[in-house]
Amino acid sequence: MNTNPKIVVVGAGAFGTALAAVAASADGSDVTLLARREETAEECRRTGRNEPALPGIDLPAGLKHSADVAVLGDAEIVLFVMPSQAHREAARQYGPSINAQATIVTCAKGMEQATGRLLTDVLLEELPGHGIGVLSGPGFAADIAKGLPTAMVVAAAANETATLLAEALSGPTFRLYPSEDRIGVQLGGALKNVLAIACGIVEGAGLGDSARAALISRGLAEMSRFVVAEGGDADTVRGLSGLGDLVLTATSHQSRNLRFGIALGKDGRASGRQGELVEGAFAASVAARVARELGVEMPITEAVAAIIDGRLDVRTALEQLMSRPITQE
Template sequence: MNEKKKTIVIGSGAFGTALAAVFAHEGEDKVTLLGRNAGLIEAMRESRRHEAVLPGITLPEALNYTIDPSILGVADTVVLAVPAQAQRAAALYYAPYLSKDAVIVSAAKGIERASGRLITDVLNEALPHHHAGALSGPGFAIDLAGGKPIAMALAFRDRTLARETATILSGRTFRIYASGDPVGVQIGGALKNVLAIACGIVEGAELGESARAALIARGLAEMSRLAVAMGGEAETVRGLSGLGDLVLTGSSRQSRNFRYGVALAEGNFDNINAALVEGVYSASVASELAGSYGVQMPISNAVARVLDGKLGIPQALEDLMTRPITTE
């Protein structure tokens, strides 16, 4: 690589900081973390730490920090690492600063609740002169920042652009697989959050590992059906963004969505901030999309009704177990 590429990660939360850290670790490209909290950004610059979300992690010396959005004028790749429901507002806010050739990557795993649209569609609308792709797959921020081996999928409509951007962002501990199926990648990333809540309910209700394994398998079938109905590919959902992410977040208390499901079952919401749980937003949207496309999604629908207070957990479990017997 003759000329260093310039990558900017917008969002100084756990995942945004972790992504910036792993990109900067490689030292091949110039990487900057762009945030809006001046105090936090200055503290990270001085200490190379973000203890609140990445305890024990020392951020790389090569990582730059700023609150100045004008830096976007020189960026080749811009990674939007803000929550799904904030992606549109962030895109519109930073749009005037973007270079005309900047490639946009969404690192959110969700569906816009207000419109029911996938995030790349939201970004294509907000930033019509830029290519927007989606990064998704199994990877906790603490593992990513700590340099542990992680693989994810990056999808653009243009598969060549996906390969080029994946090559730029991949490194020794972070392998990115290119995809031409942004629908499948995003449905997998969004619905795994909903299903992780269901897995947490199974954990909190002490229903056993066998029940969770069945839920993961049948939840994967739901994701596949919706992805195909929306123009995606079932095979994509059986990959990193979908099955891979669901296995991770559906079995670990490191996952906010899983912990929220446990809290629902146990009735204890101490230290749980529902505003940060993407599955809470995606559940009702997924249920509405299922209805619009005529897709059977009983688990996702049940989670949506539980979250909306329309169904109790015991009744939801009974309804799922007494559905008509069908073939798999």
């Protein structure tokens, strides 16, 4: 991997645009934002902005815009920035055009709903021969694009690769920490969305800040058990991609998962909201199913999944959680 590798960001949504912008802010960078439609790329070139995704934010002049998959042919780093459930299809669509030596980095926070697999496993299956990494942690797209200080994590199978990715993608206000724990980093990103929905339910139902604090604490314990059972490192849960991301997503109204949970808490039940596009809504049922298969107790995740699926109302779920047997913390 070169000192200034060619980077292509696949996905011109808010987060993809933000990551492309911060990577393009580095001296000597070569970054292309690959959009699905030529109209999007042309509008970005013409205005220097991606208004539908990041309204009012100017993009770096050096950032390139394209809708031609040919730009993937000599890319050294390819970021996949699309919803978690679209990763397999995207890998099949873009895979034939990607440089055989490129490292692929998933930037989504979720698990594949149909199989319960991690996104790095999906990419390893669909794009054999490529190095596969994951970028996750506490960072809202608008904050990153505005140049507000943000720190996240990038993980790869080898620390050397993770370090090279961190150096290539970091910018003056955007710092990436390398990690070798792809499992822990991914599960932290996926499960914090579930817990953010739970915190939203607490807020929407008017249950108070003490309940939110208890939920975050016990939710982290669930997350840690699950990460270890999947082969990850419990210490990762206490870092940026676990605790850091959870604190941000569970307390800021910029979070779609928190807002989704608030609506559930106010309504008292799902009320037809199952189809809303929030990653935590997919991750809850997947994580609950996999946890049962692994024999891992995850009562909060189970409750969130049951509420979203319409099997429980909020009050009944709360009563069940509060009546669980008392055990050591």
